[in-house]
Amino acid sequence: MEEEILKNKTIDSDLENTIDIFKSLYSVPMNTDVSIRNLFIGGLNRNATAISIKTISDSEKIEEQIIRPLLSNSDSDLTIEDICAAQFLNTHSQIQEILKDINNGNTALFLDGENKAYLFDTVKFHGRSVEKAINEVSLRGPKEAFNEDVAANISLIRKKIRNENLVVESVTISKRSNNELYIVYMKDLVNDKLLKDVKDKLNSLDVNAIQNLSVLEEYIEDSSKSIFPTILSTERPDRTVSFLEDGYIALLMNNSPDSLILPATFWSFYHNPEDHYLRFVFGNFIRLLRFLALLITLFVSAFYIAAINYHVEMIPSDLLLAISATREVIPFPAIIEILLMEIAFELIREAGLRVPNPIGPTIGIVGALILGQAAVDANIVSPLVVIIVALSGLCSFAVGDISLNFSIRLIRFLFIFSAALFGFYGITALFTCGIFYLVSFRSFGVPYLAPMTPKYISSKDTIFRKMLKKELYRPGYLKPQDIEKKKDNS
Secondary structure, X not given: OHHHHHHOOEOOOOXXXXXXXXXXXXXXXXXXXXXXXXXXXXXXXXXEEEEEEHHHEOHHHHHHHHHHHHHHXXXXXXXXHHHOOOOEEEEEOEHHHHHHHHHOOOEEEEEOOOOOEEEEOOEOOOOOOOOEOOOOOOOOOOOEOOOOOHHHHHHHHHHXXXXXXXXXXXXXXXXXXXXXXXEEEEOOOOOHHHHHHHHHHHHOOOOOOOOOHHHHHHHHOOOOOOOOOOOEEEOOHHHHHHHHOOOOEEEEEOOOOOEEXXXXXXXXHHOOOHHHHOOHHXXXXXXXXXXXXXXXXXXXXXXXXXXXXXXXXXXXXXXHHHHHHHHOOOOXXXXXXXXXXXXXXXXXXXXXXXXXXXXHHHHHHHHHHHXXXXXXXXXXXXXXXXXXXXXXXXXXXXXXXXXXHHHHHHHHHHHHHHHXXXXXXXXXXXXXXXXXXXXXXXXXXXXXXXXXXXXXXXXOOOOOOOOHHHOOEOOHHHOOOOOEOOOOOO
């Protein structure tokens, strides 16, 4: 409570009193990370104090561009902004505002006899450099990926959009940690109502800390408990830029090596940036493969159970005899077989992700080959079940987006149970209910299956993509200010 009262005060013209307040707030001298540098400015005949945080400020810049010019100045007519070479940001008199700047890596300069602080840009956070994308690999597209430095991420976007209409707004989204969020959009394209809704939702947050975008996503998405994602996360600057140029909104944040794109439709998760980097035919070929992989992941295990339990007449006689021969020694019903292998596959996948990289492939080999073969030899599962589960698991990797990948993998279990209970009728009923749900589902007011249903003016980029010169319009469901992307010259 006492600290809150101090933070709401304005600084005193008495330098000593002001510094005592900041020492108290920063727990100096116990807190060794805070630098308090006292100096005498000869030219101005004033005592001064510079406060910064060592680990997030550029100490060389502070020394060369702030401290040294002040100490060497002999002209009494110059102002502080004229003397110091570092970028001058602003002046503040309220302690809370000054603390916010210091906590962001800036340096505050206090002068005896003045009731305001001079803030200089000296930010220097440590982090990794721009590296290759790990989760969204592209063979022909750019290799750059976002990192944890938001300034570098914005730079990567501006490198691709050199336009004055690109706006980067910052907003503080947490009270205690003062985490800054950056809202990026094209002001001549974005739907103003959508932008207002997003800002209102962000401003309504009342939390102590949100450290990265992955945590923020759960706070702002419309349906947190839904199995389907409604906000797209991407680590690729080129993909973010393509969405911005269509009128979408991107969110960036320090400590997050990705951006959030909103709103997002089902097709945003289904698409891959590689689709447009490959030639028209090749791009649609891999989309066809991805669509088949999605269907196989969802249905192959459920179809096996339904056919074995309820619809044996659908299976050719020779194949039925072969299946019966392999299942003769298996003591479990088909659903138990499938569940055992599906859960084992999920465990192997999770273990492979968490172990150190050098032994990850070993886990895969041990799991897929040795464990599968041992389960067949021990008559726990039949060889056909191993093939079905392996096919289903491998096809799930073709769905590149991690959120949609989780959705498909979980829904697969629902289809397995519905097939075990009601056969193909259960699968059909669940699929129909799922379509109804998706049709009624929305992301920030945008229908999830748009533009397929309901129909909107767009480039019709859904299961397959059009020729680039035929992609004439931006997504109509976003209601962008300029719907036309290019002229039809064909």
